[in-house]
Structures are given as structure tokens and as C-alpha cells.
Amino acid sequence: MYDLVVENAKLYPMAGDALVSPAKVMAVRDGRIAALAESRDDLDGPADVVIDAAGRVLLPGFVDCHTHAVFAGDRSEEHRMRLAGQSYEDIARAGGGIASTVRAVRAASEAALIDASQPRLQALMREGVTSVEIKSGYGLDLANELKLLRATKALGERLPLDISATFLGAHAVPHDRSKSEYLGEVIEIMLPEVAREKLASAADIYVENIAFDNDDLLRLAAAADKAGLRLRAHTDQLSNMGGTALAASLGALSCDHLEFSNTDDVAAMARHGTIAVLLPGAFYFLRESKKPPIAALRAARVPMAVASDLNPGTSPVASLLTCLHFATTLFGLSSDEGLLGITINAARAMGRGAEVGSLEIGKSANFCIWDIPSPDYLCYQLGGLTPAARFFQGQQQ
Amino acid sequence: MYDLVVENAKLYPMAGDALVSPAKVMAVRDGRIAALAESRDDLDGPADVVIDAAGRVLLPGFVDCHTHAVFAGDRSEEHRMRLAGQSYEDIARAGGGIASTVRAVRAASEAALIDASQPRLQALMREGVTSVEIKSGYGLDLANELKLLRATKALGERLPLDISATFLGAHAVPHDRSKSEYLGEVIEIMLPEVAREKLASAADIYVENIAFDNDDLLRLAAAADKAGLRLRAHTDQLSNMGGTALAASLGALSCDHLEFSNTDDVAAMARHGTIAVLLPGAFYFLRESKKPPIAALRAARVPMAVASDLNPGTSPVASLLTCLHFATTLFGLSSDEGLLGITINAARAMGRGAEVGSLEIGKSANFCIWDIPSPDYLCYQLGGLTPAARFFQGQQQ
Numbered sequence: 137m138y139d140l141v142v143e144n145a146k147l148y149p150m151a152g153d154a155l156v157s158p159a160k161v162m163a164v165r166d167g168r169i170a171a172l173a174e175s176r177d178d179l180d181g182p183a184d185v186v187i188d189a190a191g192r193v194l195l196p197g198f199v200d201c202h203t204h205a206v207f208a209g210d211r212s213e214e215h216r217m218r219l220a221g222q223s224y225e226d227i228a229r230a231g232g233g234i235a236s237t238v239r240a241v242r243a244a245s246e247a248a249l250i251d252a253s254q255p256r257l258q259a260l261m262r263e264g265v266t267s268v269e270i271k272s273g274y275g276l277d278l279a280n281e282l283k284l285l286r287a288t289k290a291l292g293e294r295l296p297l298d299i300s301a302t303f304l305g306a307h308a309v310p311h312d313r314s315k316s317e318y319l320g321e322v323i324e325i326m327l328p329e330v331a332r333e334k335l336a337s338a339a340d341i342y343v344e345n346i347a348f349d350n351d352d353l354l355r356l357a358a359a360a361d362k363a364g365l366r367l368r369a370h371t372d373q374l375s376n377m378g379g380t381a382l383a384a385s386l387g388a389l390s391c392d393h394l395e396f397s398n399t400d401d402v403a404a405m406a407r408h409g410t411i412a413v414l415l416p417g418a419f420y421f422l423r424e425s426k427k428p429p430i431a432a433l434r435a436a437r438v439p440m441a442v443a444s445d446l447n448p449g450t451s452p453v454a455s456l457l458t459c460l461h462f463a464t465t466l467f468g469l470s471s472d473e474g475l476l477g478i479t480i481n482a483a484r485a486m487g488r489g490a491e492v493g494s495l496e497i498g499k500s501a502n503f504c505i506w507d508i509p510s511p512d513y514l515c516y517q518l519g520g521l522t523p524a525a526r527f528f529q530g531q532q533q
Numbered sequence: 534m535y536d537l538v539v540e541n542a543k544l545y546p547m548a549g550d551a552l553v554s555p556a557k558v559m560a561v562r563d564g565r566i567a568a569l570a571e572s573r574d575d576l577d578g579p580a581d582v583v584i585d586a587a588g589r590v591l592l593p594g595f596v597d598c599h600t601h602a603v604f605a606g607d608r609s610e611e612h613r614m615r616l617a618g619q620s621y622e623d624i625a626r627a628g629g630g631i632a633s634t635v636r637a638v639r640a641a642s643e644a645a646l647i648d649a650s651q652p653r654l655q656a657l658m659r660e661g662v663t664s665v666e667i668k669s670g671y672g673l674d675l676a677n678e679l680k681l682l683r684a685t686k687a688l689g690e691r692l693p694l695d696i697s698a699t700f701l702g703a704h705a706v707p708h709d710r711s712k713s714e715y716l717g718e719v720i721e722i723m724l725p726e727v728a729r730e731k732l733a734s735a736a737d738i739y740v741e742n743i744a745f746d747n748d749d750l751l752r753l754a755a756a757a758d759k760a761g762l763r764l765r766a767h768t769d770q771l772s773n774m775g776g777t778a779l780a781a782s783l784g785a786l787s788c789d790h791l792e793f794s795n796t797d798d799v800a801a802m803a804r805h806g807t808i809a810v811l812l813p814g815a816f817y818f819l820r821e822s823k824k825p826p827i828a829a830l831r832a833a834r835v836p837m838a839v840a841s842d843l844n845p846g847t848s849p850v851a852s853l854l855t856c857l858h859f860a861t862t863l864f865g866l867s868s869d870e871g872l873l874g875i876t877i878n879a880a881r882a883m884g885r886g887a888e889v890g891s892l893e894i895g896k897s898a899n900f901c902i903w904d905i906p907s908p909d910y911l912c913y914q915l916g917g918l919t920p921a922a923r924f925f926q927g928q929q930q
């Protein structure tokens with residue numbers, strides 16, 4: 137007996153290399169995928185609800201595995217200044233930059249954070265995203281990092297969206313603190329409390345010459361390991377400090393950005409099973425010219441994920457499909473690589489590869505029906521594409 | 534007595550240089566803007582319906598002044614091949630390119646063309662577009678060019694969208710015809726029939742070394758003038774053939790693309806009041822590096838419009854807001870220039886500057902209410918933005 141059967145679908149499971157399936161029928165029980173079959177006759181029982189997909193494309197729900205989607209404040213004026221030719225220094229002097237978001241987050245109540253962030257998550261959902269990772273990192277003290285993560289948890293309860301939270305206390309050093317003192321607080325006070333309250337499943341760090349270095353990464357990784365959190369890292373976005381190879385060797389789930397990664401970094405990721413998370417939204421916004429080493433990643437068979445990096449400063453992109461398009465057109469991913477990048481590889485980047493990101497028996501029944509000729513169409517038409525129907529854990533929303 | 538009054542709005546009229554208005558109240562009568570006032574007390578009568586905008590942003594409906602949105606067929610497979618590294622020659626040999634769309638259009642019934650095109654127009658409308666220009670040019674013979682224009686007319690009757698049609702028989706030379714013979718048919722047979730049936734208000738031509746030249750432009754302009762159609766031209770997209778200066782001198786409403794235009798071309802546009810239509814979607818898709826001469830256009834005070842160029846080959850972008858974002862981030866327009874580019878300047882590019890594109894008394898009451906801090910926000914956040922309410926000729930849709 138099934139809760140739901142979708143029949144007459146073109147199934148694209150995104151499981152490993154099996155992009156297309158002979159299955160045309162998918163059955164759901166208790167919010168999970170219970171069967172995949174070529175016809176309803178192959179199922180071992182009836183269904184409460186049967187949906188005829190009328191030959192349309194059925195894809196797993198998309199996974200946006202790197203976002204900073206919970207924040208307060210408005211930095212559009214700062215963007216306007218930048219478009220008008222003003223420098224980063226001018227903008228910082230006018231109170232802009234990440235400090236502006238930190239101020240706004242600190243001034244906002246948890247309820248205000250939730251209300252400000254919900255429309256962004258709903259925008260992602262409208263395009264077929266069913267799982268999203270959200271990082272903290274705009275609080276930069278215990279109370280405000282916890283507030284961000286509690287708001288994130290509350291959004292997961294309010295929306296049907298499957299949310300994974302990541303603690304990114306090591307996002308930036310507050311203006312009024314020394315790096316080592318602040319990182320000590322991140323590691324000794326914030327991270328244990330986040331773990332105790334089970335507010336995040338991973339810890340992340342921004343390794344860059346304007347933020348933290350490899351020693352900091354080593355300290356954070358040890359603390360995360362002790363607290364039972366997985367490691368992720370922002371590396372090689374603006375320069376190569378060796379963070380990618382180090383994070384990979386420390387067992388990081390993913391290294392994210394990678395514009396300045398070299399073949400040694402790629403080899404380290406391949407050796408340690410680290411996922412490469414590509415963030416072409418930030419590449420576009422920052423008008424970067426150096427691209428991640430796609431050919432090397434491909435040759436080394438490092439799984440590539442693609443995420444929106446949705447954040448108020450460097451990637452205010454509330455559209456994973458736009459970033460899929462950028463990843464193919466700007467970075468040169470093939471359609472298949474792009475599609476795997478927003479499904480199974482994205483799920484693996486957040487340590488959820490066994491639960492979401494593909495159509496496989498036992499996984500969460502997160503999927504969408506699309507009125508498009510084939511999944512490639514999502515890498516072709518830019519804008520204007522939304523699923524005909526969306527299902528979160530088997531429930532149509 | 535008014536049909537509708539919107540009060541407590543932040544009005545951005547986009548009329549000339551007056552981007553912001555002290556008016557907070559807009560009154561509508563018979564589908565047109567009847568009054569703009571600072572308070573309801575300043576109006577000279579009551580209203581059937583009063584809407585409280587609650588301090589939100591009120592903008593004119595957007596105008597997408599250059600599209601090829603009516604077509605049949607699917608070229609996503611061709612795009613997939615291109616992403617996988619195959620050349621234009623490979624793709625052409627596999628039956629791709631514009632010839633593929635022409636075959637699909639010729640094979641489609643008028644009803645099928647309407648059904649295929651409607652979702653694209655609805656995608657534009659979802660983002661606040663209330664006026665759109667649509668070009669023919671995938672029929673390339675009398676019967677099929679008329680079919681495209683009749684489908685366009687039918688879409689204007691089916692949707693609340695305000696549609697301007699342009700006859701673009703001179704889009705490409707059919708494979709089995711000589712250029713001069715085909716252009717003769719465009720000028721002597723198709724164009725007079727289009728004018729007789731009032732199926733288009735303008736005629737357009739693609740001036741490029743792979744299409745038509747300046748002699749062809751001269752011939753088409755003379756025929757358009759005789760038939761009472763305004764002239765528009767695709768010029769300087771891939772090379773500079775002198776088409777911009779010539780089209781401007783012939784009184785063209787607009788010259789579109791302009792990547793290869795020089796300061797002489799800009800001076801000619803300024804002298805003749807021609808609108809510069811920027812099409813950053815094609816620039817992005819074709820991975821071009823040469824940008825239109827924005828600084829020169831700005832210095833010469835040539836009004837700049839921004840359009841989607843929505844078409845299946847070089848700009849499958851069903852989002853004017855994405856093209857607004859590209860125009861600012863990729864081409865360097867300021868937020869104000871971008872916003873004027875999708876409102877009043879776009880209306881002028883299609884010869885409708887007196888009727889749509891700004892909030893001015895007597896104009897069509899096409900407008901949207903947006904839940905954003907300011908219009909600049911549309912040049913900042915990419916994706917996920919739709920109006921809170923849309924009005925076409927005063928009717929909420």
C-alpha cells in the first residue's frame with residue numbers, strides 16, 4: 137500500500153551516472169521513495185493517490201548546498217554606489233560591507249530575522265529547491281550566532297523545506313576584536329554551545345587573506361571534530377593560501393569557491409573524497425575573471441556541486457537555476473554536470489547524500505514535475521521556469 | 534469619480550529625469566492614469582476601489598521593447614551540444630541554428646504557435662512586464678510571416694499584455710533563396726500585406742555580415758516609410774557595417790545591440806533622436822567580450838533601453854529583470870539608467886512613449902506594486918523578485 141504513486145513520468149534519478157531511468161512510475165510511502173518501476177503492474181500494492189505526470193519530466197528536488205540566506209538589513213544602496221563607480225573603500229566608509237549586515241542582524245529580533253529571510257527561501261522553493269543549507273556568520277558573537285541558528289531552525293519548522301544548518305562563526309573577524317581572541321571564542325564558547333543545542337550539523341570557516349588562515353582552519357577542524365560537527369571550508373576564492381588541500385586532508389565534506397585552486401588542491405580533494413562546491417553567483421557579482429579549475433576537477437573525478445551562495449554582499453541571487461545557468465555558461469560545466477551539481481553532489485556536499493538529492497528507494501520523496509522537454513532545458517532557458525508540481529516528503533505543496 | 538485609487542505608495546514615475554515623485558496617490562479612470570497627488574484630499578472625486586499600498590514601491594509596468602518571443606520548436610539540445618564543446622558547424626550540420634526554428638515555425642499551426650509562446654509571455658508578465666514588443670522573422674515567407682504576426686495579435690487578445698508587433702522578414706535569408714530575390718519578396722509582397730492587415734507597427738532588419746547590408750537597409754526603410762511602418766534595426770552586434778549611423782539618419786526609432794558601435798554611430802543616434810537598445814542577454818549567451826559604448830552613449834545623451842531579446846538561439850532569457858541586472862553588472866549602467874531602460878526609454882524605442890512606460894496623466898494605467906525597499910533593489914537581487922500586485926490598464930491581474 138502506497139500513499140502516492142506518480143505514473144507516466146520521465147524519471148531522471150540523478151543517482152550516480154544514471155541520469156535517465158527506464159522507470160516511469162514512482163511510489164511513495166511515509167514520505168519516502170518506496171518503489172521505482174516501469175509500470176504500475178510492477179508495484180506490490182495500490183495507492184491512496186495516483187498522479188498522472190502525462191509524460192512530463194520528474195526530477196529530484198534541488199539542493200542548494202551553500203547559502204547565507206538568513207540575514208537582516210538591505211545592502212541595495214551599497215550595490216547602487218558600486219554600480220555608480222564608487223570604490224569598496226568609499227562603501228566601507230559609508231558603513232557598507234559585511235559590517236552593515238552584522239549590525240542589522242544584531243539589531244533584529246529572531247522573529248524579524250525569520251520574517252526577513254522567509255521570502256528568500258520561498259523564492260528558492262518556487263524554482264524546485266527542496267533542501268537548502270544555511271550558514272550563520274553575521275552575528276559574530278555568541279548570542280547573535282545562536283539567534284541566527286535558532287531563526288534557521290524555526291524556518292525549517294515553518295516551511296516544508298529541508299534545512300541543514302552550518303555554524304560559520306569563523307566568517308569574519310569583528311572590527312573590535314583581535315583574530316586570535318575572536319577565534320578562541322568561536323572555538324571554545326560558540327561551537328560547543330551550537331553543538332550542545334544541536335543547532336548545526338557542520339562548522340565552516342572562511343580561509344582567505346582578509347579573514348582566517350590555515351592555522352585557524354586547523355584549530356577549528358579539531359574543535360568541530362571534538363563536537364561532532366562535520367567540517368566545510370570557503371577556500372581559494374580570491375587567492376590560494378593552501379586551504380583547500382589542508383581542509384581536504386582534514387576530512388572536509390566540501391571546499392567551496394575554488395577560483396584559485398590548482399592541480400595539487402584538486403588532487404587532494406580527489407584523494408579525500410571532498411566535494412567541490414562552485415559558486416558562480418559570487419563570480420558574476422564580483423566580476424571575477426579567474427574560474428575554478430573545472431577541467432582538472434573533471435579529470436580527477438572530483439564531484440562538483442553548484443550552489444547559489446545567496447548572501448547580501450557578494451551573491452544576492454535568490455535563484456539556484458540562475459546559478460546552474462551561470463555554472464554551465466560561465467564556468468563551462470556540461471548540462472549533466474550542472475544538474476548533478478544541484479542534486480546528488482549538492483546533497484553530498486552537506487553530508488546528506490544518503491537522504492536527499494536523488495530518486496532512490498529509501499530517500500526522502502522530495503521531487504518536482506516539470507513541463508520541459510528534458511532536464512537540459514534548465515541549462516538553456518534562463519528565467520521563467522518553475523515546476524508544474526512540487527512535493528516535499530511526498531506532500532504536494 | 535475614479536475607478537481606482539492607490540494611496541500611500543512610494544511613486545517612481547520614470548518620467549524623464551523625475552525618478553522619484555512627491556505624489557503618494559495615483560488615480561485611474563477608464564484604464565488610464567487620471568491623477569497623481571500628494572494626498573487623497575487633492576483628488577477631485579471619490580473612487581470605486583481604494584488600495585492602500587502601505588508605503589510600498591509603485592513603478593510603471595515594465596516594457597520589453599525587443600523580443601522574438603513567438604516561435605515553435607526546442608533548441609535546448611543544440612545548447613547542450615554547445616556546452617559540451619561542439620562547434621557551430623557541428624550544430625548546423627546536425628540541423629541546428631535559426632533554420633531549426635524556421636522549420637518548426639513552418640510546421641506549426643497558428644494555434645500551436647500561440648500555445649508554445651504564451652508561457653514565455655506569462656513569464657515576462659510575472660516579473661512586472663506589461664508591454665512587450667514581438668518580432669516576426671522565423672517564417673521567412675509570406676504565409677509563415679503572416680502566421681507569426683497573427684499569432685502575436687491573438688496573444689494580445691488572449692492576454693492582458695500590451696503587445697507591439699514588428700515585421701522582421703529581413704531577419705535571415707532562407708537557405709534556398711538568393712538575398713536579393715528574398716529581400717525583394719520581403720519588400721514588395723510581405724511588407725505591404727503586413728501593413729494592409731495592420732499586423733505590425735514597425736519593420737526591422739538584421740544588418741550584419743551574415744545577414745543584410747546597408748543597401749538592403751535603404752531599400753527596406755523606403756518600403757517601410759511608404760507603407761506607414763516605423764523603422765527599427767539590429768546593428769553592430771558582431772561587426773560594424775555602418776548600419777547604425779545609416780539607420781539613425783533614416784529616422785529609425787531604435788538601433789539594437791550596438792556592441793561594435795563607435796562614437797560616430799553614437800553621434801548619429803544623438804543627432805536623429807534614435808534610442809539605443811541594449812541586449813545583454815545575447816551578450817551573455819554568446820560569451821561576447823566587446824560591450825556597447827555605454828560611456829559614449831551616456832555622454833551624448835542617447836536614451837538607452839534594455840530588453841530581453843527573448844529568442845531561442847542567442848537569448849533564451851524569459852526574464853527582463855535578469856537582463857536589467859546584466860545591463861547594470863555586465864555593461865555598467867547605473868541603477869537609474871537600467872530602470873529608465875525598461876520603462877520610458879523602452880516605450881520610446883517601440884514608438885509608444887506617449888502611451889506607456891511611465892506614470893503620467895493620460896497614459897495607460899499599467900503599473901505594479903513591489904515589496905522592495907526601493908527600485909534599486911531590482912538591480913541588486915537577482916532572481917526571486919515578483920510584484921506584490923500587477924495592474925494592466927487599471928485592472929488587477
